[in-house]
Amino acid sequence: MKKTILVFTLLIVSLYTLFRVSKYSLILGETSIEFIIITIAVIFFIIGVYINKKSLHKSRNISEEINHQKIKEMEITSREYEVLQAISKGLSNKEIAEKLFLSESTIKTHVSNLLVKLNAKRRTQAIQIAKDHKIL
Amino acid sequence: MKKTILVFTLLIVSLYTLFRVSKYSLILGETSIEFIIITIAVIFFIIGVYINKKSLHKSRNISEEINHQKIKEMEITSREYEVLQAISKGLSNKEIAEKLFLSESTIKTHVSNLLVKLNAKRRTQAIQIAKDHKIL
DNA sequence: ACAGGCTTCATACTAAAGTACCAAATATCT
């Protein structure tokens, strides 16, 4: 938000400056109209590229962000989500159990519940489905 | 390539048109210099946004493209790669076998070889490693 | 023609993954 305001302020200031410069130049007869037009064109071309890059960058990150709303909708609990993340990293149930200081039985329970909630038959499918829903 | 040429051609034409219009307008005294500047600014701003969007789109796709070179380096054969893709979609060995009209034994062999080549212990880990190497 | 890699498949096995069902401790919310 702050950046947007800054950019637009700079835009207005540069526009105003261009007015003054171009007018003085014309009155003094030193600069040709072609030069002014080219200058303006180049400046605003660069501004266009810059703003677009920024906005695209943001929207790209948003699209790759995790959909927390969807996690709630699917009724995936926080512990289950931790297990899901571990699965996507390629860990086995035993490894996940060690990582979270739990028994393998517990992990199996979580995984089983996850598969039902994600409507998956296997953990590999769960990864795919979770990524489709932008949960991972 | 063709599009780039088209865009630059349009750029030159529009620039030339602006020259003519601005000159006539000034001579005739009908249009203010401010209006011309704003027009040019807007047009080139839009052009900047457009070109940037195009180029970013291409570069983004390139960065997310599959690293075919890496596949060769890891000595993954074409059949093995097909199996790898199927694994990442969450299919079981049986399902992969049906999809490729092969026996489950064959798929198991391919998977086993894949795990060695990818230095993975499980198929889920293979997916993760493959994505890290931009093979998937 | 022959070596070498690729693909295919089988058997026999071990290891993980996943299901079903139950039970208890812990939070959480009203």
Next chain:
DNA sequence: AGATATTTGGTACTTTAGTATGAAGCCTGT
């Protein structure tokens, strides 16, 4: 405090995954 959801864990079982080994047919380059 009591209902509810979460988290944890167990047993017993079935299914899938993965390993090891061997073998045969098929291309490809020499």
